[in-house]
Amino acid sequence: MSKAEERILIAKVLNGQTEAYRILVDRYHKGLVIYLVNLLGDEMQAEDIAQEAFLQAYRKLDSFDPAYSFSTWLYRIAMNMSLRYMAKNKPVLLHTDQSVSDAASLEESYDKQAARTAIRQAVRTLNPNYQQVINLYYWDGKSYEEIAQILGCPIGTVRTWLARSKQSLREELYGQI
Amino acid sequence: MDKFDESIKQARADYQPSADFTDRVMDRVEADSAKKGRSFALGWQKLGVSVAGLAAVLAIVFAGNSTVFHTSQSNPSPSTNGKQTTVGTTASTATDEYSSEINAINQEFAADNVNNSVTSDQLNDLTP
Numbered sequence: 001m002s003k004a005e006e007r008i009l010i011a012k013v014l015n016g017q018t019e020a021y022r023i024l025v026d027r028y029h030k031g032l033v034i035y036l037v038n039l040l041g042d043e044m045q046a047e048d049i050a051q052e053a054f055l056q057a058y059r060k061l062d063s064f065d066p067a068y069s070f071s072t073w074l075y076r077i078a079m080n081m082s083l084r085y086m087a088k089n090k091p092v093l094l095h096t097d098q099s100v101s102d103a104a105s106l107e108e109s110y111d112k113q114a115a116r117t118a119i120r121q122a123v124r125t126l127n128p129n130y131q132q133v134i135n136l137y138y139w140d141g142k143s144y145e146e147i148a149q150i151l152g153c154p155i156g157t158v159r160t161w162l163a164r165s166k167q168s169l170r171e172e173l174y175g176q177i
Numbered sequence: 178m179d180k181f182d183e184s185i186k187q188a189r190a191d192y193q194p195s196a197d198f199t200d201r202v203m204d205r206v207e208a209d210s211a212k213k214g215r216s217f218a219l220g221w222q223k224l225g226v227s228v229a230g231l232a233a234v235l236a237i238v239f240a241g242n243s244t245v246f247h248t249s250q251s252n253p254s255p256s257t258n259g260k261q262t263t264v265g266t267t268a269s270t271a272t273d274e275y276s277s278e279i280n281a282i283n284q285e286f287a288a289d290n291v292n293n294s295v296t297s298d299q300l301n302d303l304t305p
Contacts, residue, residue: 018203018210025199033194043192050194054202055209060279068286076282077275112187119188138182139189152285170181 001027007066014062025054028071031140032078038135039082041124049085053078068149075136075150083128122172130165137162 012020029050036046057064057074064073123134132151136142137158148155195201 018207021206022199022203025202029198029202030194033198034190034192037190037192041190046192047194047198051198051202051205055205056275056279058206059209060276060283063280063283065283065286073282073286076286077279080278080282115184116188116190119185120190123185123188134185138186149286152282166181166185169185 003066003069006070010061010064010066010070013058021058024070028074029054031071032074035075035135035140036078036082038120038123038139039079039131040085041120045085049078049081053081056081069146072146072149076152079132079150086128118173119169122169125172126165126168129161130168133158133161134165134169 006024009020009023013024032053033046033050036049037043040046040049053074057070057077064070123131126134129151133147136147136150137144142150144155144158147158151158
């Protein structure tokens with residue numbers, strides 16, 4: 001959906017055509033819910049937060065700056081809600097007994113599904129900023145610029161966090177320092 | 178992208194949101210919208226009652242009946258205004274919390290043009 005189409009829909013909603021908001025929800029909900037599932041590791045909670053984010057975005061739609069993408073703004077709202085939730089509910093990492101010595105052996109040691117689960121669990125041990133960049137960059141396909149807008153930081157910081165999060169992830173998964 | 182990048186990329190959880198997700202959001206949006214409409218109507222109703230009450234008091238005052246004037250001062254007619262405002266304030270505490278948070282997000286977005294400049298040391302060899 002282009003920004004121009006978004007602006008038209010938002011203008012309609014602001015003029016009382018509530019039903020126009022359905023198109024925005026339809027367009028963005030799947031990506032947002034998956035982003036939150038990856039972040040929180042809890043599908044029901046992800047759906048609840050996504051719902052609440054859409055509702056809050058609707059309530060504050062008159063303050064939305066159309067210079068930005070609606071989805072970026074929406075993700076930012078959802079991210080703040082998630083961080084609050086995560087602060088209250090610290091994740092528990094389920095360590096596996098199997099140790100992995102290097103990248104090449106990762107997929108040999110685990111079956112594919114287990115490897116994916118191990119990576120997701122390892123991501124959840126990272127600090128919240130690192131988790132966000134991994135999630136947004138690798139799993140949501142956002143650009144550095146979009147990530148910078150969602151996280152409210154400079155693009156250079158996004159690059160730095162991404163590099164450091166990868167390093168931390170390597171250490172967590174492969175025990176390399 | 179190296180092999181490790183690919184592994185991370187493939188670890189993305191795939192999930193299909195509930196089929197009625199959009200309907201559930203829209204139900205809440207419409208309920209919220211209807212509530213706003215009711216509050217708006219109630220606001221006008223309250224304003225109407227207040228204006229009518231004020232007009233009545235002024236009419237009495239201007240009639241020059243000082244006794245009635247003093248009575249109305251010591252026993253002011255009950256106004257629904259204060260009571261209903263209190264109820265509304267309590268109910269919207271959570272909304273206010275999100276509201277201020279979203280205002281903060283908007284302010285940060287507005288400042289993005291300044292904040293998104295990249296310094297040379299940030300671009301140091303950290304390309305993933």
